[in-house]
Amino acid sequence: MDQNRTPIFDGLLDYSQKQAYSFHVPGHKDGLIFPExxxxxxxxxxxxxxxxxxxxxxxxxxxxxxxxxxxxxTDYYGTRASYFLVGGSTVGNLTMVLASCxxxxxxxxxxxxxxxxxxxxxxxxxxPVFLAPAIDEESxxxxxxxxxxxxxxxxxxxxxxxxILTYPNYYGIAAHSVRQLIGHAHANGLLVLVDxxxxxxxxxxxxxxxxxxxxxxxLVVHSAHKMLPAMxxxxxLHINSVRISAERVMSVRAMLQxxxxxxxxxxxxxxxxxxxxxxxxxxxxxxxxxxDAFVHSLQATDRLRVLQDNPSRxxxxxxxxxxxxxxxxxxFEVQGKLIELGLYPEMADPRHVLLxxxxxxxxxxxxxxxxxxxxxxxxxxGSSVHPERAPAFPAxxxxxxxxxxxxxxxxxxxxxxxxxxxxAAEHVIPYPPGIPVVIQGERITESSLDLIHYWQRAxxxxxxxxxxxxxIKIYRAGAS
Numbered sequence: 001m002d003q004n005r006t007p008i009f010d011g012l013l014d015y016s017q018k019q020a021y022s023f024h025v026p027g028h029k030d031g032l033i034f035p036e037x038x039x040x041x042x043x044x045x046x047x048x049x050x051x052x053x054x055x056x057x058x059x060x061x062x063x064x065x066x067x068x069x070x071x072x073x074t075d076y077y078g079t080r081a082s083y084f085l086v087g088g089s090t091v092g093n094l095t096m097v098l099a100s101c102x103x104x105x106x107x108x109x110x111x112x113x114x115x116x117x118x119x120x121x122x123x124x125x126x127x128p129v130f131l132a133p134a135i136d137e138e139s140x141x142x143x144x145x146x147x148x149x150x151x152x153x154x155x156x157x158x159x160x161x162x163x164i165l166t167y168p169n170y171y172g173i174a175a176h177s178v179r180q181l182i183g184h185a186h187a188n189g190l191l192v193l194v195d196x197x198x199x200x201x202x203x204x205x206x207x208x209x210x211x212x213x214x215x216x217x218x219l220v221v222h223s224a225h226k227m228l229p230a231m232x233x234x235x236x237l238h239i240n241s242v243r244i245s246a247e248r249v250m251s252v253r254a255m256l257q258x259x260x261x262x263x264x265x266x267x268x269x270x271x272x273x274x275x276x277x278x279x280x281x282x283x284x285x286x287x288x289x290x291x292d293a294f295v296h297s298l299q300a301t302d303r304l305r306v307l308q309d310n311p312s313r314x315x316x317x318x319x320x321x322x323x324x325x326x327x328x329x330x331x332f333e334v335q336g337k338l339i340e341l342g343l344y345p346e347m348a349d350p351r352h353v354l355l356x357x358x359x360x361x362x363x364x365x366x367x368x369x370x371x372x373x374x375x376x377x378x379x380x381x382g383s384s385v386h387p388e389r390a391p392a393f394p395a396x397x398x399x400x401x402x403x404x405x406x407x408x409x410x411x412x413x414x415x416x417x418x419x420x421x422x423x424a425a426e427h428v429i430p431y432p433p434g435i436p437v438v439i440q441g442e443r444i445t446e447s448s449l450d451l452i453h454y455w456q457r458a459x460x461x462x463x464x465x466x467x468x469x470x471x472i473k474i475y476r477a478g479a480s
Contacts, residue, residue, distance in 0.1 A: 001071065001072055001075040003072060003075070003076060003273075003274060003277035003278060004274070004278060005068070005072060005274070006267075006270050006271055006274050007065040007068040007069050007072070007270065008065050008066060008069045008263070008266050008267045008269075008270035009267045009270055009271055010065075011055065011056060011057075011064070011065035012048045012050060012056070012263055012264075012267050013048075014055075015048075015050055015053075015054065015055075015056060016030070016047045016048055016050075024051060024053050025051055025260075026049060026051060028046050028049070030046060030047045030049075031043035031044075031046030031047050031049075034046065045264055048263060048264050048267065049262070049263060049264055050263045051260055051263070052260075056263065059084065059086075059257075059261045059266070060250070060253075060254045060259075066084070066266065069084065069266070069269070069270045069273075070082060070083055070084060072270070072273060072274075072277075073236060073269075073273050076203070076273050076276065076277045077203065077211075077213055077236075077238055078213065079213060079220075079238040079239060079240050080239045080240060080241065080242065080244075080246070081238075081239045081246050081249075082236055082237070082238045082239070083236065083237045083238075083249070083250070083253060084234075084235075084236065084261075084266050084269050085221075085234070085235035085236060085237055085253070085257065086233055086234065086235075086257060086258065086261040086262050086265045086266065087233060087235070087256065087257050087258070088223060088225070088232075088233045088234075088235050089114075089116070089195065089197040089221045089222070089223035089226075089235045090114075090116040091235070091253070091256050091257055092195075092197075092221035092222075092223075092235050092236070092237045093114065093116040093117050093120050093195055093221055094116060094119065094120045094123065094252075094256055095237060095249060095252045095253045095256055096120070096193045096195075096219045096221055096237065097117070097120035097121065097123075097124050097126075097164070097193065098120060098123060098124050098252045098256075099219075099244070099245070099248045099249045099251075099252040099253075100162060100191055100193060100218070100219060100244060100248075101124045101126050101161060101162055102124075102126070102161075103124065103125040103126065104125070104126065104127060105124075105126045105127065105160075105161040105162065106126070106127045106129060106157050106159055106160040106161060107121070107126050107127065107128055107129070107160060107161060107162045107163070107164060108128075108129050108131055108150065108153060108154075108157075108160055108162070108163045108164065108190075109121065109128045109129065109130050109131065109164045110130075110131060110133060110144070110145055110164060110165050110166050111130040111131060111132045111133060111393045111397070112132075112133050112142045112166060112169060112393070112435050113164065113166050113195060113435065114166065114195060114197070114433075114434050114435065115427060115429055115434045115435070115436055116195075117164060117166075117195060118427060118436060118439060118440070121403070122403050122440070122441075125402070125403050125404055126403075127398070127399075127402070128398070128399065129153060129157055129160070129396060129397070129398055130393070130394075130396065130397045130398070130439070131145045131149055131150060131153055131395070131396055132145075132149070132392060132393035132394060132395050132396070132397075133145055133169075133175075133393075134146045134149075134175075134177075134313075135389075135392060136173070136310065136313070136314070138310075139307055139322070139324055139351075139352070140351060140389040140390065141169075141171055141173060141307070141322075141352070142169060142173070143169075143173055143175045143177075143313055143314050144165070144166075144167065144169070144173070144175030144177055144178060144314070145165070145175075145177065145181060146177055147177050147180045147181060147184060149395060149396070150163070150181055150184065150185075151184060152396075153396050154184075154188055154190075156396075158188075160190055161190060161191065162185075162190055162191040162192070162193055163181065163182075163185040163190050163191070163192050163193070164193045164194075164195070165178060165181065165182075165192065165193070165194045165195070165212070165217075166194075166195045167194055167195070167196055167199065167212055168196075168198050168199055168209060168317055168320075169198075170198065170347070170354070170432065170433040170435075171307065171316075171320060171322045171352070171354060172198065172316050172317030172319070172320025172322070173307075173314050173315075173316055173317075174199070174209035174210075174314055174315045174316070174317065175313065175314045176312075176313060176314060176315070177313075178212060178215065179210075179215045182212065182215045182216055182217055183215075183216075186216065191218045191219070191243060191244070192212075192216070192217045192218050192219075193217070193218065193219045193220075194212045194217040194219070194220045194221070195221050196211065196212055196213075196217075196220050196221060196222055197221060197222065197223035197226060197235075198223065198226055198227060198317070198320070199211055199212075199222065199227070199317070200222035200223065200224050200226070200227050200228050200236065200272075200276075201227045201228060201276065201319070201359060202317075203276065204276075204279070204284060207288070207315075207318050208317060208318060208319075209315045209317060213238060213240050216240070216241070217240055218239075218240055218241040218243055218244050219237070219238065219239060219240065219244055219249075220237075220238045220240060221235065221236070221237055221238075222235060222236040222237075222238070223235045224236055224269055224272050225268075226356075227319065227356070227359065228272035228275065228276060228359070229268070229271065229272050229275055229359075230265070230268040230269050230271070230272040231262075231264060231265045231268040233262070233265055234265045234266075234268055234269045234272070235269075236269070237249070237253065275359075279359070283361070286361045287359060287360060287361045288318065289361075290361050290363070290365060291318060291319070291357055291365075292318075293365070294321075294357075294365035294368070294369060295318075295321060297365075297369050298321065298323065298369070298372065301369075301372065301373055301376055302376060302377070302381070303325065303326045303327050303376045303379055303381050304323045304324060304325055304326060304327075304372075304376055305323075305324040305326065306321060306322065306323060306324070307321075307322035307324060307352075318357075319356065319357040319358070319359065320354065320355075320356060320357070321354070321355040321356075321357060322352050322353075322354050322355075323352060323353040323354075323355065323372075324351065324352055325351060325352065325353065325379075326381060326382070326383075327376070327379035327380060327381060327382065328379070328380040328381070328382045328383065329379050329380070330348075330350050330351070330458050330459060331348035331349050331350055331351055331352045331353045331458075332348045332349075332350070332458060332459045332460065333459070334348065334353050334375060334376075334379065335347075335348035335353050337375045337378070337379075338353070338371065338372065338375055341371040341374065341375065342371070343368055343371045343372065346432070347432040347433060349433075349458070349460075350390075350454070350455070350457075350458035350459075350460075351389075390451060390454050390455075391447050391450040391451050391454060392447075394447070397442065399439070399441035399442055400423045400441060400442060400443045401423070401441065403441065406423070406425075406440075406441050406475060409425075409475040409476060409477040410475070410476040410477065411425040411473055411474070411475060411476065412425075412473070412474055412475075412476045413466055413471050413472070413473050413474070414471065414472065414474055415470065415471055416449055416452060416453075416467075416470050416471060416472050417449070419444045419448075419449070419472050419474055420444055420445060420446055420448075420449065421443065421444065421445075422443070422444055422474040422475070423441065423442070423443050423444070423474060423475045424438050424439065424440055424441065424442055424443075424444055424448075424472060424473070424474060424475075425440060425473040425474050425475045426438075426440050426464050426466065426472070426473040427439060427440045427463075427464065428452055428462065428464060428467050428472065429462060429463045429464065430455045430460035430461065430462055430463075431461065431462070431463045434463075437451040437452055437455060438451070438452065438472070444472070444474070452467065452472075456470070
């Protein structure tokens with residue numbers, strides 16, 4: 001197919017030029033009705049904020065521009081079928097699990113998954129077995145599930161139906177073991193579902209890690225807005241094998257998403273695919289060259305190191321730059337100082353600051369470098385007052401009871417130090433990265449509290465108010 005085409009964007013332009021009178025939703029009438037203080041900023045995009053009128057097609061029964069847009073997406077990624085999402089990779093993860101798993105199914109789940117995966121497990125009412133990722137000794141960061149761990153769990157649960165992976169993780173770490181995990185899962189009859197939210201650009205090739213679409217994963221979710229030039233909430237869902245029912249995927253997607261999907265978001269998804277498909281090798285080389293110069297300068301900066309590939313275990317996405325701090329301050333504190341100077345990192349944790357780079361050779365790396373050096377020069381050298389590493393997750397873990405039974409129990413709130421042995425009635429989530437340190441439905445242990453306290457001491461912000469008050473919600477009735 002002609003990847004130079006942008007049918008959705010072009011269709012919206014044609015609509016905006018032909019329409020003289022809007023007697024349909026939305027109520028802003030192409031920007032005519034809008035608060036004056038914001039009109040000049042929003043009006044250009046509101047002119048394209050259309051709905052399913054005339055020849056603008058229907059996302060859930062596409063026959064025109066949306067059908068061609070999704071066909072071009074399918075062609076670029078080389079999948080069986082690829083779809084637009086307007087609810088982010090969150091709705092992609094929900095769709096992926098609900099469309100491929102049935103109530104009661106035993107499913108292996110990478111323990112450091114995004115919270116949307118855990119919500120999907122609950123909605124699907126399945127039986128998850130959580131597998132802990134291996135930890136990189138140098139950085140203390142999670143890598144991914146190791147093959148031996150998965151094989152042992154498969155021997156314990158031979159009836160398992162699926163394996164749910166996160167690749168790469170938030171820090172851009174792409175574990176080499178994933179290819180083996182996919183092969184072993186398929187050899188044992190399991191479906192493989194991958195939250196590849198941070199890897200929509202992985203078709204670029206070396207030095208960018210390979211996409212799991214090329215490794216044979218059955219369903220893959222891409223958060224286009226994270227790394228591609230697409231609007232927030234824009235994502236892709238890919239069916240990559242005949243083992244998945246396309247009809248069921250489309251049905252669940254339509255059930256979970258708005259019946260009035262955002263056309264500006266879909267247009268930017270169309271444009272993002274076009275951007276990637278037409279990005280030539282010379283431009284990629286220039287982008288990488290400028291990125292490499294920036295990272296080289298960072299590595300020469302006092303009091304920090306940059307996370308690098310481990311040839312035997314993992315690659316790091318070159319567009320994710322994790323600063324490993326050799327200071328007496330935490331990553332949260334360093335992040336705060338960078339923000340004061342106008343440099344906004346993606347996230348921080350107790351020992352790192354994560355920078356997400358763009359796929360461009362026009363980024364002002366010199367200005368960013370100046371601000372980073374300014375902050376680091378003011379940070380006392382040495383170990384942080386929070387030098388310890390995060391406690392590890394259990395190697396393999398199940399919930400204390402089924403989601404259905406847990407939903408019938410009453411909920412109470414107790415002090416965290418009184419919660420050992422009880423069952424958590426909420427996720428405990430420092431955000432970002434949005435990975436629960438305690439899962440709703442798991443039995444709370446001393447190690448669970450150690451994890452919570454680790455993030456609290458470092459100054460993390462939790463999404464649940466109880467954690468910020470050193471309390472936790474628990475199920476009043478015990479679970480066996």
